[in-house]
Amino acid sequence: EVHLVESGGGLVQPGGSLRVSCAASGFTFENYWMSWVRQAPGKGLEWVANINRDSSEKFYVDSVKGRFTISRDNAKNSLYLQMNSLRAEDTAVYYCARGPVSGDYVRWFDPWGQGTLVTVSS
């Protein structure tokens, strides 16, 4: 069974940094695009970042460019999101989600992890 488990969320002050992680199991992690999607409290879904199988392609929503970095370690079946210069508006549940297998650009965001809450507040 495919399983994604996020960790690393918590309370951080504005301007601070945090790294969230996602441990993957049940599939050949290195063959898939991976993504981060966030959801502010009571709000809708917002795509944050994508990374391809060998980390040669990374894409970000404009609001996090230059502050967030997506990365992966295929040997550890793990996905990461390094978040710097955090702002109150970054407060959200951060989900990791599996993207398509390389060569298939259709099957985005299935499944999702349970999410980890990041709260940016003083």
Add this chain to the structure above:
Amino acid sequence: DIQMTQSPSAMSASVGDRVTITCRASQGINNYLAWFQQKPGKVPKRLIYAASSLQSGVPSRFSGSGSGTEFTLTISSLQPEDFATYYCLQHHNYPLTFGGGTKVEIK
């Protein structure tokens, strides 16, 4: 950026009703559209990919249609477990963008 406009933003319906949710893209996205269901306090779940392909394990009462700029998610006969918020997603261009959501509530 491609804007995804969902309508309605909320609706009330009864068990057994046929429900249609629309998503309009600000520019053509071919069929690069997916639909997700999110129940309160739960993780989003993909229902439809490539505009009309049913995700494995999803009941056949869910269907998707459309291409270009206008897409619909149809629930042929609403069941109690279908009360949730539904989101569309375009993945034709970066940034990937979700619609604002449609909350389906019990009438």
